[in-house]
Amino acid sequence: MLDPQLLRDNLPGVAKKLADRGYQLDVQAWQSLEDRRKALQIETESLQSQRTQISKSIGQAKAKGEDMQPLLDQVAGLGDQLDQSKAALQDIFAEMEQVTLYLPNLAQEDVPVGQDEADNVEIRTWGTPPTFDFAVKDHVDLGAVSGFMDAEAAATLSGSRFTVLSRDLARLQRALTQFMLDTHINEHGYDEFYVPYLVNDQAMLGSGQLPKFADDAFITEDGRFLIPTAEVPLTNLVANHILDSDALPIKMTAHTPCFRREAGSYGKDTKGMIRQHQFDKVEMVQIVHPEESNQALEDMTNHAENILKALKLPYRVIILCTGDMGFSAAKTYDIEVWVPAQNTYREISSCSNCEDFQARRMQARFRTPEQKKPQLVHTLNGSGLAVGRTLLAVMENYQNQNGSIRVPEVLQPYMGGEQVINRAE
RNA sequence: GGAGAGAUGGCAGAGCGGUUGAAUGCACCGGUCUUGAAAACCGGCAUACGUUAAUAGCGUAUCCAGGGUUCGAAUCCCUGUCUCUCCGCCA
Numbered sequence: 001m002l003d004p005q006l007l008r009d010n011l012p013g014v015a016k017k018l019a020d021r022g023y024q025l026d027v028q029a030w031q032s033l034e035d036r037r038k039a040l041q042i043e044t045e046s047l048q049s050q051r052t053q054i055s056k057s058i059g060q061a062k063a064k065g066e067d068m069q070p071l072l073d074q075v076a077g078l079g080d081q082l083d084q085s086k087a088a089l090q091d092i093f094a095e096m097e098q099v100t101l102y103l104p105n106l107a108q109e110d111v112p113v114g115q116d117e118a119d120n121v122e123i124r125t126w127g128t129p130p131t132f133d134f135a136v137k138d139h140v141d142l143g144a145v146s147g148f149m150d151a152e153a154a155a156t157l158s159g160s161r162f163t164v165l166s167r168d169l170a171r172l173q174r175a176l177t178q179f180m181l182d183t184h185i186n187e188h189g190y191d192e193f194y195v196p197y198l199v200n201d202q203a204m205l206g207s208g209q210l211p212k213f214a215d216d217a218f219i220t221e222d223g224r225f226l227i228p229t230a231e232v233p234l235t236n237l238v239a240n241h242i243l244d245s246d247a248l249p250i251k252m253t254a255h256t257p258c259f260r261r262e263a264g265s266y267g268k269d270t271k272g273m274i275r276q277h278q279f280d281k282v283e284m285v286q287i288v289h290p291e292e293s294n295q296a297l298e299d300m301t302n303h304a305e306n307i308l309k310a311l312k313l314p315y316r317v318i319i320l321c322t323g324d325m326g327f328s329a330a331k332t333y334d335i336e337v338w339v340p341a342q343n344t345y346r347e348i349s350s351c352s353n354c355e356d357f358q359a360r361r362m363q364a365r366f367r368t369p370e371q372k373k374p375q376l377v378h379t380l381n382g383s384g385l386a387v388g389r390t391l392l393a394v395m396e397n398y399q400n401q402n403g404s405i406r407v408p409e410v411l412q413p414y415m416g417g418e419q420v421i422n423r424a425e
Numbered sequence: 426g427g428a429g430a431g432a433u434g435g436c437a438g439a440g441c442g443g444u445u446g447a448a449u450g451c452a453c454c455g456g457u458c459u460u461g462a463a464a465a466c467c468g469g470c471a472u473a474c475g476u477u478a479a480u481a482g483c484g485u486a487u488c489c490a491g492g493g494u495u496c497g498a499a500u501c502c503c504u505g506u507c508u509c510u511c512c513g514c515c516a
Contacts, residue, residue, distance in 0.1 A: 004474095041475060045485045052444095052485090055497040059443030068496085075496045242472090363473095373480055374472080 001360045002103050008034060017106040020113050020322040030099065037092045044085040051078050101205075102212050105357040107322045108294075108331045114321030120334070121321070126305065127314030129338045134401040138341030139392040140272045143169065145403030146423050151272075160270070161262060161277045163388075168421040172407070173280065173391045175414035177255050180282040180307055184384055188303045190253035190284060195233035197256055198224040203236040206362030208328035208354075215263045218277075226259035230283035231381040238287050239362035242374045248366060249296065250287040253384065255280065273388045274346065280387040286380040287364065290356065293378035294331075297353040301333045304349040304384045310410045313393050314338040316345050330355045335385075337393045348389045351382030 007014055007030070015025045054075045061068045107113075112121050143149025148169035154162035165173055184190040204210040204225050209217060209232065218226040227233060234252045243250075258281050262268075269275035284303060288296045301317065308315045320332040329352035336345030356376035359365070365374035398406040405421040412419060 038475085041485085045475070048486090049484060051496075056444045058496055062443070072496055079496075371480080 001100055001357060002106065003356075003360070004100070007100075014106070018103065020107060021104050021325070022115070022323050023104055025099075025103070033092060033096055033099075037089070037096065040085065040089045040092060044082070044089050047078060047082045047085055051075060051082060054078070104325075104327045105330050105354060107325060108353075111325070111331050112319065112321045113323075115323040116321075117324050119321035120318045120324055123317040123319055123333065125314070125316040126309065127312065127338070129314050130340065130397055132340065132399075132401075136340045136396065137399060137403060138272060139395040142395045142399055142403055142405060146405075146421060148421075149273075158277075161275065163273055163276060165391075168415075168418070169391070169395075171415060172394070172405075172411070172421065173387055175407075175411045176390050176394070177280060177282060177387050178414050179310075179411055180384060180387070180390075181253060181255055183307060183310065184253040184282070184284060184303060187306070188251075188284075190251040190303075193234060193237075193252050193254040195227075195230060195237075195254050195256060197227050197259075199227055199232055199236070200224055203232055203239070206239050207232045207235050207358050208326075208361065212327060216261050218259050218261060227256060228260050229258050229281060229381075229383075230254040230256040231285060234283060234285040235287075235358055235364075235379050235381060236362055238359075238364040238377065238379075241364055243287075243364075243366040243377065245289065245366050245368040248287060248289050248377065249292065252285045252287075253282060255282045255387075257281075273392045276388060279389075282384050282387060284351075284380075284382045284384045287377050288380065289366070290375065290378045293353050293355060293380060296378075296380050297331060297333070297351060300380055300382045300384075301335070301351045304335055304351060304382055307385050307390075308335065308337060308348070311390070311394060311408045313390075313397055315348070326350070326352060328352070328354045328357050330357065337389070338397065339393060340396045340399075346389065346393075347386075348393065349383040349385045352380060354379045354381070 002014065011027055011031060015027050018025050054071055058068050058071045058075070061071060112119060114120070137145070140149070140151070146167075146169065148165060148167045150164040150166065151162075153164045157164070181192060185192050198220065201210055201223065204217065209225075209228060217228050220226070225232075233256075234254055237252070238250065257278055259278055260276075262275055262277060265275060273279070284300055286296050286300060305315065305317065315335055315337045318334050318336065320329075320334055325332050332350060332352040334347050335349040335351070337348040338344075339346045355378050358379045359376040364377050364379070366377050367374045394408060394411075395405050398408060400406065400420075404423075407415050407419050407421060
């Protein structure tokens with residue numbers, strides 16, 4: 001949610017920044033709502049104040065045994081007037097909320113202005129895409145060689161966009177997860193969390209998935225949501241908290257499955273593990289002092305990169321343009337890993353500074369000893385990394401001509417020292 | 426799933442439908458006292474919104490949440506959520 005004060009003080013400026021993000025705010029309509037709100041609120045509160053005063057007088061009169069009737073007459077008309085005024089004010093508030101809940105965060109100044117992913121800007125690359133002296137297989141074909149990846153079985157169980165992994169590939173995915181968690185915990189200073197995979201609508205609203213993106217999430221019969229990312233439960237851990245400033249920064253990591261409807265992506269990445277309804281992810285979330293959020297974003301991006309470096313997977317970092325950023329983000333770096341079979345880089349991590357956008361929605365604040373008034377924290381989240389896509393990247397980048405897959409060195413301890421994944425004998 | 430109990434400020438814990446944002450204690454902050462500390466004493470100590478240049482005043486709201494009764498609700502009624510105890514079931 002944007003700062004409502006900002007919408008009052010600098011409406012044209014906000015409208016312009018929203019336009020950069022592809023959101024057209026009807027400035028006139030908003031201004032007229034705001035004008036009505038102000039008049040109505042002042043009226044309502046003044047009526048309320050009058051009634052309270054008279055009611056108190058009635059109490060006193062009664063206590064002294066005086067005649068209350070004149071006072072009762074005086075207050076008689078007030079009630080209806082107040083009810084009307086209140087109702088009108090509530091309508092205005094509701095109407096305004098229907099706008100504000102749908103306003104995306106404003107982009108930082110250094111975010112490139114653009115329409116879509118074509119306008120994203122490459123920041124840096126790491127590693128060199130491997131060359132193969134044979135025809136490369138994609139991860140689906142590699143999975144077929146070992147027989148440890150079974151989309152058909154998954155389709156029978158659940159439909160499209162699911163995968164069954166078995167044996168060494170299942171183990172490799174687990175190894176990746178463990179390695180990522182261990183690295184973030186031991187090298188990067190995150191605390192490990194285990195969180196619910198079902199959350200309520202408040203949590204989804206707090207981190208910005210609701211109300212706008214309800215169609216992207218799976219909802220249960222009793223109104224809960226399967227988490228689309230661990231960002232939702234992790235970030236909401238500080239919802240409605242007033243933290244001590246020395247508790248910051250809070251750095252959390254968790255491994256969870258993620259569930260996404262992938263509504264609107266029909267026909268995209270239908271083959272293989274790129275785009276699934278269910279995938280595992282190791283997530284990083286930081287809750288920081290506002291002045292430190294930009295540095296934290298750089299750090300967090302590096303933390304995600306360190307995983308790829310350790311796995312020796314070539315990647316590049318791009319900054320998303322205003323048109324391609326997520327709803328809650330003020331600035332986002334995507335990390336894209338080299339996918340040999342597609343001869344291109346594909347997203348494997350997204351690291352965002354949401355500034356106070358989520359914090360305002362979920363009322364996550366902190367207080368310093370010097371300052372009386374609590375301030376909103378800044379929140380950041382980043383994938384570190386999407387495990388399924390990492391698995392796919394390892395398979396393709398580490399493939400041999402015969403379809404076997406070398407196990408990256410850092411994963412070998414997690415694989416019982418195994419160095420190559422082969423077809424089962 | 427069944428039966429019962431409960432939800433009040435950072436914590437503990439009062440609160441006949443009437444000047445209650447809410448007693449009291451603890452914690453915390455400031456002061457007096459003291460060589461220093463403790464004790465004692467004095468004072469302070471919620472959040473949000475509106476208005477405003479203002480984190481000054483003033484107004485409004487908030488005693489789990491949402492409705493209702495009433496001139497007036499922490500207090501009465503309804504619904505929901507959560508917590509606890511017992512039983513059942515269960516990884």
